[in-house]
Amino acid sequence: MPRSAARLASAAAALAVASAVFAERPNAVAQWWAPGDGRTLPATTSFTNEHGRTGILNTGGAIDTHGQPFFEPIGTNGRACVTCHQPADAMSLSVDSVRARWDASGGKDPLFASIDGANCPHLPQAERASHSLLLDRGLLRVFLPWPPRARDGSVVAPEFTLEVVRDPTGCNTHPVYGLKSATPTVSVYRRPRPVANLKYVTAAEFGVGPFNLKDSQPAPRDPATGKLVNQNLMADAREPTLTTQAISAALTHLEMRKAPTANVLERIVGFESQIYAAQSFDTGAGDLAEPGGPQALGPAALAAGRTSVLGNNTTAYVFPIGDVWRTVPRNGDAVHDAQAAARESIARGHDVFFFRTFWIKDAMHINTVGLGNPIKRTCSTCHGMHMTGMDTANGWMDIGTTNLPWATEKPLSPWAKEAPEMPLFKVTCDKAPAPHPFLGRVIYTQDPGRALITGRCNDVGTIVLQQFRGLAARAPYFSNGSARTLRELVDFYDRRFNIQYSDAEKQDLVNFLSTL
Numbered sequence: 104m105p106r107s108a109a110r111l112a113s114a115a116a117a118l119a120v121a122s123a124v125f126a127e128r129p130n131a132v133a134q135w136w137a138p139g140d141g142r143t144l145p146a147t148t149s150f151t152n153e154h155g156r157t158g159i160l161n162t163g164g165a166i167d168t169h170g171q172p173f174f175e176p177i178g179t180n181g182r183a184c185v186t187c188h189q190p191a192d193a194m195s196l197s198v199d200s201v202r203a204r205w206d207a208s209g210g211k212d213p214l215f216a217s218i219d220g221a222n223c224p225h226l227p228q229a230e231r232a233s234h235s236l237l238l239d240r241g242l243l244r245v246f247l248p249w250p251p252r253a254r255d256g257s258v259v260a261p262e263f264t265l266e267v268v269r270d271p272t273g274c275n276t277h278p279v280y281g282l283k284s285a286t287p288t289v290s291v292y293r294r295p296r297p298v299a300n301l302k303y304v305t306a307a308e309f310g311v312g313p314f315n316l317k318d319s320q321p322a323p324r325d326p327a328t329g330k331l332v333n334q335n336l337m338a339d340a341r342e343p344t345l346t347t348q349a350i351s352a353a354l355t356h357l358e359m360r361k362a363p364t365a366n367v368l369e370r371i372v373g374f375e376s377q378i379y380a381a382q383s384f385d386t387g388a389g390d391l392a393e394p395g396g397p398q399a400l401g402p403a404a405l406a407a408g409r410t411s412v413l414g415n416n417t418t419a420y421v422f423p424i425g426d427v428w429r430t431v432p433r434n435g436d437a438v439h440d441a442q443a444a445a446r447e448s449i450a451r452g453h454d455v456f457f458f459r460t461f462w463i464k465d466a467m468h469i470n471t472v473g474l475g476n477p478i479k480r481t482c483s484t485c486h487g488m489h490m491t492g493m494d495t496a497n498g499w500m501d502i503g504t505t506n507l508p509w510a511t512e513k514p515l516s517p518w519a520k521e522a523p524e525m526p527l528f529k530v531t532c533d534k535a536p537a538p539h540p541f542l543g544r545v546i547y548t549q550d551p552g553r554a555l556i557t558g559r560c561n562d563v564g565t566i567v568l569q570q571f572r573g574l575a576a577r578a579p580y581f582s583n584g585s586a587r588t589l590r591e592l593v594d595f596y597d598r599r600f601n602i603q604y605s606d607a608e609k610q611d612l613v614n615f616l617s618t619l
């Protein structure tokens with residue numbers, strides 16, 4: 104080998120060692136994908152995070168993102184879709200990335216645009232505190248008309264009144280942006296949802312009919328094709344299709360002056376439909392997608408998987424991982440044996456998710472659909488969709504992430520030591536409909552969720568289940584970012600349903616979730 108080539112090879116080896124060492128430490132600044140970067144997104148690639156690496160697979164092959172509208176700043180504020188749907192964050196946005204962006208740009212990155220990247224547009228934008236919900240919990244402001252509007256623009260008469268009890272962002276009581284302004288608007292704060300694996304999120308073959316399974320309401324249709332849609336997009340299912348979603352996203356997040364053209368929309372949706380994301384490497388367990396390994400793991404498994412399959416049974420499974428990691432032989436080598444132990448923990452965590460029963464109680468749109476209240480079931484009762492753990496159709500439910508009395512997590516922000524940082528609303532349901540079966544006529548909530556669209560009392564605080572993939576890359580969790588880590592998410596369930604998991608069960612469950 105010529106000397107220069109040998110030097111190159113050893114430099115490459117040194118680099119490989121360096122990246123192995125830093126594999127556990129995500130390099131949030133270097134992994135950021137800025138609008139208009141014009142880089143090529145390879146057909147398969149991966150990005151580091153604290154649990155290992157997240158794999159991104161583009162079934163359309165490598166793409167030159169130059170001129171691909173998902174990656175270009177097509178609006179007026181310098182943002183692109185990729186600003187909040189980052190490949191390194193499993194096509195969502197982690198709070199680590201948000202903070203790294205703030206530090207690297209001195210708060211000037213278009214991510215922090217006042218429209219929704221601030222607690223409210225009227226606040227002094229140069230101050231960190233004005234963006235605390237984004238910086239501390241990864242939340243964007245979602246602003247919706249009140250009372251709700253149907254898709255044809257007509258007013259939906261709500262079954263309840265909405266009062267602002269606590270307004271830490273100042274937005275809901277603001278004379279221009281608030282509920283009592285000339286254009287009455289309600290602001291809630293939500294996490295971006297992953298733009299990947301969307302064939303599952305939009306598949307509408309199972310449990311989709313002219314009336315919703317959960318609430319017997321007429322089901323909406325795709326305005327372009329007239330076909331029924333499954334209503335699993337956005338925390339409140341307000342968007343029927345990826346196309347309508349992209350129009351709204353362009354007009355709000357990107358502040359485009361008018362809707363994108365049909366061609367631009369087609370290219371955005373085309374990109375969204377070919378991108379898959381899942382954890383591909385785990386610091387403890389090693390390669391998650393190796394040949395002969397657990398079938399459900401890694402992005403290629405998602406690309407190949409079947410949609411609209413109910414997985415909470417042992418013929419399909421929600422996350423089929425098989426038996427390969429159930430008992431992994433030890434050979435006395437410390438590295439090998441540690442990996443074997445990590446793999447067995449993941450397999451046990453799967454079983455906690457899938458088989459460990461607990462009493463599911465007072466959860467709207469689950470304990471009200473003929474299954475009984477309480478019911479002794481598992482995580483997979485709600486998270487039933489094969490490969491993603493979403494609900495198969497119209498998946499909004501209330502587990503208490505935003506409604507009191509369960510949503511009482513401590514404030515996270517150092518700027519909100521005394522006053523909790525989330526808005527609080529008082530919902531008072533009219534006398535005419537039956538009261539909410541579990542919460543009565545007066546409900547306190549941080550985010551009325553689906554009820555902001557339907558105006559129905561029974562929908563207050565119901566949130567559409569997200570997909571479970573790429574979790575390791577996109578903390579914090581739940582639509583309101585209330586679980587900072589997967590352990591906090593598991594602790595929430597333990598409290599909410601009085602599960603009484605052992606510490607070992609919790610650890611196994613966390614290890615399992617972080618490989619998805």
Ligand code: HEC
Binds near residue numbers: 339
């Ligand atoms: C400023 C941040 C931001 C930008 C920019 C942004 N989004 Fe999002 N995106 C969000 C948030 C927040 C949600 C969840 C909103 C909710 O649940 O109400 C979301 C949700 C989505 C979803 C729903 C996924 C699901 O499973 O429900 C899709 C699809 C999506 N965005 C596509 C886009 C597209 C296309 C663009 C560019 C036109 C875009 N986003 C730009 C923040 C952003």
Ligand code: HEC
Binds near residue numbers: 481484580
């Ligand atoms: C009664 C139905 C129900 C049960 C049972 C249930 N979940 Fe959920 N899950 C939900 C709902 C609803 C959401 C969305 C809540 C939100 O975002 O506020 C959710 C969201 C999630 C998410 C996605 C978080 C994110 O931000 O992407 C994970 C992970 C999760 N649940 C794990 C579990 C685990 C583990 C169990 C078992 C201990 C479980 N769930 C049991 C209804 C349920």
